[in-house]
Amino acid sequence: MDYSPGSGLFVYIKQSPGSLQLPGPYFALSVRCLAEGGLHPRLGFTPNPHRALRLNVHLALPFCRRKIGRVFTFYMKFLLARKERMTQIFQENGDVKAGTILKTTPLTVTQVKTADGADGYNAIQVAFEDQKESRVSKPVLGHTKGKAFKVIKEFRVENPADYTVGSEITLETFAVGDGVTIAGTSKGKGFAGGVQRYGFKGGRRSHGQKHSEREVGSIGGGGRAGGRVAKGMRMGGRMGTDRVTITSLKVLHVDAAKGEIIISGAIPGARGSLVEIISA
Structure with missing residues (x-):
């Protein structure tokens, strides 16, 4: 049987509390760690022992979140830091990279x-x-x-x-060129309407309209929702102060003496806000 990538093989797995079994090179998937080839080596999961699992052996990530259940990422390197300000870093080839200075302590x-x-x-x-x-x-x-x-x-x-x-x-765990994922809390914007919060275009600006430029409009609560406001309806409300995660960033500079690390691009949050630096 062909187990090569692109074969489109699907297998039906009877889950057990101890482990999962896959044919060929994909075998003995521990509950604590997906350790064999073709699967992400830094993921662990808790299977559901009460139902069988239909899984494409070459597409374990990202579909395992839906098909297996809880998925835990094991972080190899991580730090906590405070956002300082943005700056520019000149590369050896003359390119200019925008970056954010983060201040950290051990x-x-x-x-x-x-x-x-x-x-x-x-x-x-x-x-x-x-x-x-x-x-x-x-x-x-x-x-x-x-x-x-x-x-x-x-x-x-x-x-x-x-x-x-x-x-x-300490800061020495990261080096220039390392790929990182940044997680922080976005700036709070206070109460915002639908135009600012979700990009609604507002009402018509024609003759006979009054104060409709930034209205949300009908929320369809009659026949659609049974005379109530449907869950998840996009309306005005408090905006910002959300946890935001940005991937595929790079370490541009590390200064262990000053306790500073510069990450490429913009990072969520106000100055002085807490930021998580995680290896990609």
Whole structure:
């Protein structure tokens, strides 16, 4: 049987709580990690043991999110930083690249979670930026061994044994040219109408119209929705302050002495907002 890419082979898999079985070179897919060829090596998933799975063995990503269930990404490198400002970087060939300066300090590992332990999954908890002890609750201070931090976040990792509580993750983990994914919180715009929020064109500007230039118009709540507002209807409301993720960015410059890293392009958020830097 042909298992080569493009063969269009679909297999029916009877799922079990322990593992999934695929024919040929695609075999023994662990619940914790898709480890064999053709599948993304940094993904883990929890299968549904109560139904069979129809899966194209060469298209496990991105369809596995729909067909298998929860999919967890194991991050190889990551950092937390604060957005500073935009700048320009001149390349050796004379090209000018726009970039955003991010300011960071070493992350402190506060907890290591393992799949064999009580947590049931591999992850590490890191803390960022020092804080006054008076602004942190005593339960949190006890968890962080008496050290106060502003931000505590968790990242899933493939090998939690590589980290120990109290160790630091520094800026040197990234190098110029590395591909990264950036996640941040977009700027808040306050209450916005349909024209600004969704790009509606508004009403007619003809004779007899009054104040209709920026109206949303009918929302079809009668026969369509049964006399109510349908869920997901695009209307005026609070705009911004959403989590935004941007992929396919590059590291343009790293200055460990200043604690600065420059990422290509624009990054969501206002100056001083928290940004996650994750290896692509």
